[in-house]
Amino acid sequence: MESVVISLGGSIISGDPLNVKFLGEFCREISKFEKKTRFGIVVGGGKLARNYISSLRVLKVNDHVLDEIGIHATRMNALATATFLKDVNHRIPTSINDAAELMNLYSYTVMGGTEPGHTTDTVAALLAERVGAKKLINATSVDGVYSDDPKKNPNAKKILRLSHDEAISLSLKGSIGAGPSVFMDLTSLNIAKRSNIEIYVIDGSRVSEYGNILENGKTSGTLISG
Numbered sequence: 001m002e003s004v005v006i007s008l009g010g011s012i013i014s015g016d017p018l019n020v021k022f023l024g025e026f027c028r029e030i031s032k033f034e035k036k037t038r039f040g041i042v043v044g045g046g047k048l049a050r051n052y053i054s055s056l057r058v059l060k061v062n063d064h065v066l067d068e069i070g071i072h073a074t075r076m077n078a079l080a081t082a083t084f085l086k087d088v089n090h091r092i093p094t095s096i097n098d099a100a101e102l103m104n105l106y107s108y109t110v111m112g113g114t115e116p117g118h119t120t121d122t123v124a125a126l127l128a129e130r131v132g133a134k135k136l137i138n139a140t141s142v143d144g145v146y147s148d149d150p151k152k153n154p155n156a157k158k159i160l161r162l163s164h165d166e167a168i169s170l171s172l173k174g175s176i177g178a179g180p181s182v183f184m185d186l187t188s189l190n191i192a193k194r195s196n197i198e199i200y201v202i203d204g205s206r207v208s209e210y211g212n213i214l215e216n217g218k219t220s221g222t223l224i225s226g
C-alpha cells in the first residue's frame with residue numbers, strides 16, 4: 001500500500017473560527033483513496049499558533065517557549081482534524097517514530113509538531129522519509145511556488161516544476177529575514193532531496209487537488225522532484 005504524507009498548513013484550517021466546512025470536504029476527498037493509500041497528516045498551527053506567538057514575542061518571551069506553544073497549537077489542530085476521520089488515531093504522537101508506528105495501524109495518522117526549532121513542514125518531510133513515502137503534499141495558502149512573494153510582488157511568476165536544488169535555492173533566497181513568504185523550510189527540502197521525495201505545493205483549500213494528485217500525480221500547483 002502506498003504511503004502519502006500531507007503537510008496541512010494551519011492557515012487553511014485554523015482561521016477564526018475553525019474551518020469545519022473545509023475539514024469535512026478535505027476528509028471526504030482523501031477518504032476516496034483509503035483502500036490504496038495510508039495517510040500521514042501533519043497539521044500546522046495557523047492563526048491559533050500565530051496569535052499566541054506574536055502576542056508573547058513582543059514581551060520578549062524565550063523562542064524555545066514560543067515554539068513549545070506553537071507545537072501545542074499544531075497538536076490541537078491535529079486532534080480537531082482527527083474528529084473528521086474514521087480509522088484514525090486520537091492520541092496525537094509526539095515523535096516521528098511513534099507516528100510511523102501508528103501508520104501501520106490506522107488508515108490515517110494525524111500529528112502536529114515534534115520539537116522546537118522547525119516547523120510542521122520538516123515534521124512532514126521526516127515522516128515521509130521514515131515511512132518511505134514518495135509523495136509529500138504541501139497544502140498551503142498559495143497555489144504553488146512563485147519566483148517571488150506573490151502577495152508582495154504582482155509580477156511574481158508561478159513555477160510549475162522545480163528540481164530539489166532549485167527549490168532549495170529559492171527557499172534560501174526567501175528565508176533571509178524569515179517569514180511566512182517562504183513556501184517551505186530549508187530542512188524539509190533537504191530531507192526531500194536526500195530521499196528523493198516528490199513535493200506537491202498546492203493551494204490546500206482546493207479540495208480537488210488532492211484527488212488529482214492521488215489519482216494520477218497531476219497538479220495545478222508546483223511539483224518539486226529530483
Ligand code: UTP
Binds near residue numbers: 011046066113114121
Ligand atoms: P507551523 O508548522 O504551523 O509553522 O507551526 P509555520 O510554518 O510558521 O506556520 P504557517 O504554515 O505559515 O501558518 C507553528 C509554530 O509551532 C512551532 C514553531 O514556532 C512554528 O512557527 N513548531 C511547530 C515547532 O517549534 N516545532 C514543530 O515541530 C512544529
